[in-house]
Amino acid sequence: MENFMDLLLQPLRDFGLTIFEFIPNLLAMLIIFIAGFFLSRLIKMFFLRVFRVINFDSWCDKAGLTAIIRKGDVWSRPSDVSGGIIYWFLIIMFLMIGLNALQLETIDNLTAQFFLYIPRAFSALVILIAGYILAGFISRAVLITAVNSGYHYAKILAEAVRLLLIVLILAMALEQLQIAPGIVIAAFSIVFGGIILALAIAFGIGGIDAAKGIIKGSEPEHKDEKKNEKEREAEYL
Amino acid sequence: MENTDIIVGIASYNNAKTIGHVVKAVGAGLAKYFPDKRALIVNSDGGSKDGTPDIVRSATLDHAAIFLSHPVYPIHRISMPYIGIPGKGSAFRALFRQAVDLNAEACCVVDADLRSITPEWIELLLSPVIKNGFDFVAPFYSRHKFDGTITNSIVYPLTRTLYGRRVRQPIGGEFGYSGKMAEFYLSQDVWESHVARFGIDIWMTTEAIANDFKVCQTFLGAKIHDPKDPGSDLSDMLLQVVSTLFNLTERHYDKWKDERGSSDVPTFGFRYHVGLESVKVNAEKMLGIFRAGLKDLRHIWLDIMGPGDLGEIERIGRLSNGEFRFPAGLWVNVVYDFVVAYHRKVMSPEHLIRSLVPLYLGKTASFVIEAENMEQEGAEAEIERLCLEFENKKDYLVTNWK
Numbered sequence: 001m002e003n004f005m006d007l008l009l010q011p012l013r014d015f016g017l018t019i020f021e022f023i024p025n026l027l028a029m030l031i032i033f034i035a036g037f038f039l040s041r042l043i044k045m046f047f048l049r050v051f052r053v054i055n056f057d058s059w060c061d062k063a064g065l066t067a068i069i070r071k072g073d074v075w076s077r078p079s080d081v082s083g084g085i086i087y088w089f090l091i092i093m094f095l096m097i098g099l100n101a102l103q104l105e106t107i108d109n110l111t112a113q114f115f116l117y118i119p120r121a122f123s124a125l126v127i128l129i130a131g132y133i134l135a136g137f138i139s140r141a142v143l144i145t146a147v148n149s150g151y152h153y154a155k156i157l158a159e160a161v162r163l164l165l166i167v168l169i170l171a172m173a174l175e176q177l178q179i180a181p182g183i184v185i186a187a188f189s190i191v192f193g194g195i196i197l198a199l200a201i202a203f204g205i206g207g208i209d210a211a212k213g214i215i216k217g218s219e220p221e222h223k224d225e226k227k228n229e230k231e232r233e234a235e236y237l
Numbered sequence: 238m239e240n241t242d243i244i245v246g247i248a249s250y251n252n253a254k255t256i257g258h259v260v261k262a263v264g265a266g267l268a269k270y271f272p273d274k275r276a277l278i279v280n281s282d283g284g285s286k287d288g289t290p291d292i293v294r295s296a297t298l299d300h301a302a303i304f305l306s307h308p309v310y311p312i313h314r315i316s317m318p319y320i321g322i323p324g325k326g327s328a329f330r331a332l333f334r335q336a337v338d339l340n341a342e343a344c345c346v347v348d349a350d351l352r353s354i355t356p357e358w359i360e361l362l363l364s365p366v367i368k369n370g371f372d373f374v375a376p377f378y379s380r381h382k383f384d385g386t387i388t389n390s391i392v393y394p395l396t397r398t399l400y401g402r403r404v405r406q407p408i409g410g411e412f413g414y415s416g417k418m419a420e421f422y423l424s425q426d427v428w429e430s431h432v433a434r435f436g437i438d439i440w441m442t443t444e445a446i447a448n449d450f451k452v453c454q455t456f457l458g459a460k461i462h463d464p465k466d467p468g469s470d471l472s473d474m475l476l477q478v479v480s481t482l483f484n485l486t487e488r489h490y491d492k493w494k495d496e497r498g499s500s501d502v503p504t505f506g507f508r509y510h511v512g513l514e515s516v517k518v519n520a521e522k523m524l525g526i527f528r529a530g531l532k533d534l535r536h537i538w539l540d541i542m543g544p545g546d547l548g549e550i551e552r553i554g555r556l557s558n559g560e561f562r563f564p565a566g567l568w569v570n571v572v573y574d575f576v577v578a579y580h581r582k583v584m585s586p587e588h589l590i591r592s593l594v595p596l597y598l599g600k601t602a603s604f605v606i607e608a609e610n611m612e613q614e615g616a617e618a619e620i621e622r623l624c625l626e627f628e629n630k631k632d633y634l635v636t637n638w639k
Contacts, residue, residue, distance in 0.1 A: 062582050140537070140588055147529050148472045148594045150522070155533045234383045234516045236471055237408055237435070237478070 028101040036094025044087040051079035068132065124176040131169030135162050160199055167191050241339040242274035243267065243363060248328035249349035250283035253292050255463055256349045260296040263347065264312050266359025268298075271367075274342075278314035279335050280349075281328035289349070290316035321428055326437035330428055336419035343367045345374070345413040350463035361455040361506050362413035369503075373445035374413030375404045375454040377504060379511040382608055382616035383518045386601045387478060389620050391572060392439060398627040399486060399493040400446045403501050404454055408438035408478060411457065418450055435474050436481030443482070447489045456506030459513060472594050479590050483579040494635055498628060513613075523602035524558055530595025537592050541578040546570045550596070563603035565626040571596055572627075573634040580638060 051057070060066045060078035069081060076084075100111040139162035146154035171188035175181055245263050249256055260278060267276040280293040293316045321327035329346060336344045343366035347354060365371040388408055396407045414422075422441065427433075432440045445452050486493070530538075531554040538547050549567050556562070575593055579586060608616040 064584065137585070137588075140584075143533060144537070144588055144591045144594075145472070147533050148526065148591060150526050150529065152529070154529065158533075232514055232516060234381070234518050235385060236387045236474055237385060237410075237438075 022102075025102050029098040032094060032098035032101055036091065036098065040087050040090035040094065043090060044083045047086055048079060048083045051082065056082070064133075064136075068136070120176055120178065124173040127169060127173045127176060131165065131172070135165035135169060138162075138165060160195070164192065164195055167195070239339075240275070240341075241277045242342045243271055243276040243367075244332065244336050244339065244341045244344045245276065245278050245359065246329065246332035246335070246344065246346040247278065247280045247293070247349050248283075248325050248332070248346065249280055249285060249289050249293075250323075251285045251287045251289060252349035252463075253285070253287040253289050255352060256280070256289055257292045257296040259347060259349055259351050259354055260293055260314065261298045262351075262354045262356055263359055264296075264298045264314075266356035267312050269356050270360040271363065274367075276312050277335075277339065278312060279332055280314070280316040281319045281331045282316055283323050283328060284318055322433040324434035324437075326431075326433035326435075326440075327428065329437050329441075330423070330433070333419045333423040336416055337423055341416045341419065343413065343415055344419055345411070347411045348462060351411075351460070352463070353459050353461040355458075358411065358457050361457055362411060365453050365455060365503075365505055366413050366415050369453070370451060371413075371453045371503075372415045372418045372450035373442070373452045374505075375442055375452065375502075376406050376409035376411045376460075377454045377456045377506070378406060378409065378460040379458060379513060379613075380460065381513045381516045382611065382613055383516045383605060386604070387475060387597070390568070390597065390600050390604070390623070392478060392482060393620070394569075394624045394627040395482060395486075395572060395576075396439070396443060396446070397499045397624055398631055399489075399496065400443065401493075401496040401499045402446050402452060403499050404442055404446065404452065406454070407442040408435075410438060410460075412438075412441060413455070414441070414445075418445065421448070421450075430484070431477040431480045435477035439478055440481050440485065443485045443489070447485070447492050453503040453505060456504065456508050458509070459511040461514070472591055475594055475597065476587060476590050479593065480586055483576055483586070483590070486576055487580060490638070494638075497631065499624075518601075518605050520602040520605040521558060523598040523605075524561060527595045527599030527602065528554055530592070530599075534592050534595065537584070537588070538596075540583055541589065541592070542571065542574040546574060550599075553599075559606075561599075561603055561606060563600045565623045566630070568600045568623070569626050569630045570633065571600075573630065573637065576634060577637045 056079045057066070057077050066078055069076075069078060096111045096114050099107045139158045142161045143154055143158035146157050151157065167188065171184055171192075174184045245267065247256065247259055247263070252259075260280075263278055267274075267278075278293075280290060282290050282293075293314060317331065319328050319331035321330065332344070332346060335341075343363050345359065345362040347358065347362075362374050362376070365374045385406070388406060392407050393405060397403050422444070425444070427440065430436065442452075531551065535547070538550070542550070546567065549564075550571070553561065553563060553567070571593075575589065578584070578589055583589065604616075604619065608619060611619070
């Protein structure tokens with residue numbers, strides 16, 4: 001009978017012991033959470049003050065970063081956006097550290113994976129930001145050059161270049177994050193190839209007259225005509 | 238190498254067809270007007286593939302045939318490749334180096350593609366330095382009313398307004414300068430910028446004026462030369478010249494901020510009327526690019542000019558080709574807006590200046606339409622009016638600069 005009671009009570013004792021052993025971990029987690037929350041707020045405030053001192057918003061305006069975040073429909077000041085990013089990054093980090101304090105094998109693995117993933121996420125973010133800026137820069141260069149050369153479809157051309165570059169950048173970022181890399185590469189190849197083919201067809205059809213003109217212009221009699229013109233072109237300088 | 242009194246520099250790249258004539262004219266000018274000076278002709282070549290340096294070395298002049306009876310002094314000439322960014326500016330840098338190394342008293346540079354150069358050009362470019370003590374001699378040509386549109390609509394009015402001196406052809410191409418001036422140019426660290434290319438002319442003129450060197454101009458008659466290399470298109474030329482001009486504006490703010498009005502610089506040479514070749518201008522094509530800019534570059538122009546001036550630009554964009562006019566006051570605002578945008582780094586300098594091209598073409602088309610039936614004097618009076626508009630609105634630039 002005594003053995004039977006032991007059989008009944010032992011799991012309860014073990015459970016109580018486990019709970020008793022777990023409570024300090026739980027407390028540690030809560031303390032880390034709360035401390036992390038206040039520390040994150042403090043660090044955010046510190047950075048906001050530093051941004052104000054170094055005139056970060058005005059610098060972002062000049063560098064064109066404000067315009068970029070406006071395009072993403074974000075209307076806060078660049079310093080507030082940066083402060084927010086830092087704050088939420090710290091909150092997530094403290095959350096993971098806090099969970100780690102629970103010393104549960106599953107959560108330990110998850111935390112380890114999270115910290116291993118941070119460099120990848122960071123480089124993907126850098127690729128996205130740098131790529132977005134570069135795509136905008138190249139697209140604007142194409143737009144201005146095409147307008148100055150008298151092309152009628154300058155805006156479409158510039159948007160096509162931007163689209164191609166954004167597809168390329170997204171594929172690079174997803175590949176960096178290792179999110180279904182096989183599917184990403186296949187999707188990228190299909191989308192990129194499709195865009196190139198569509199552009200080739202569009203230019204092929206749209207450029208028939210231009211090509212005719214070029215071929216005609218290189219014929220000998222047209223060259224002679226040009227030579228015989230007595231007037232000269234105006235000089236710019 | 239021993240000291241030399243005069244150095245005449247000729248920058249070249251594939252100019253085999255014309256450089257022989259230029260060397261002969263320079264040689265004749267030196268022999269006729271400076272027979273007692275030790276002179277050297279230096280060809281600074283950018284790696285020509287058509288034997289340009291060989292022609293420089295072999296070009297000979299029959300002095301007896303030209304001067305009838307005149308003592309013949311040998312004039313040495315060398316042809317050397319320059320190093321650095323390919324362009325006229327890098328070629329000039331090598332010439333400045335020669336002038337400093339040989340302790341030259343006076344120098345001048347002439348283009349290698351000139352067809353209208355005469356021996357008198359050498360006298361006109363060098364004498365103000367040798368006989369009158371000037372440090373910098375700018376050229377002054379008779380040009381067709383539709384030639385030199387970047388000079389007439391941007392470079393001359395802006396240089397005159399900023400620095401207060403009326404140098405009519407600040408980017409003319411031929412210049413005279415003293416040894417002291419060459420030494421100053423050589424000591425500047427600008428050879429990795431647009432100064433190494435087409436920016437060299439405006440840089441030389443502006444630095445001479447802004448640094449209080451003695452500046453004058455000299456009338457050379459008509460300038461006729463080979464057509465420009467088709468590879469060097471308008472957009473690139475405008476970028477190199479205007480970018481250098483804006484850079485200098487940034488650099489010499491303290492010199493120009495309080496300057497108001499302008500004064501003539503001493504002008505040498507006998508002014509005479511020259512029959513000029515007619516010039517072909519396609520105003521319709523220019524207006525096409527202006528309107529394309531209005532449609533596609535609107536968001537860029539809005540960042541640079543703001544809604545006020547852009548609204549005015551949009552208004553004139555709606556006019557028909559025959560009625561199209563780009564008011565002088567509006568053009569002055571546009572140029573000043575671009576200068577300020579460059580100063581405030583609103584966007585990359587290259588994009589900023591290239592986006593000026595359609596506006597510049599709109600202004601040029603307007604001038605072509607207005608001046609179509611004008612004589613040369615009438616067209617010149619229009620440019621004078623534009624310059625006065627620039628001068629009258631200078632406060633707009635100064636106020637917006639801060």
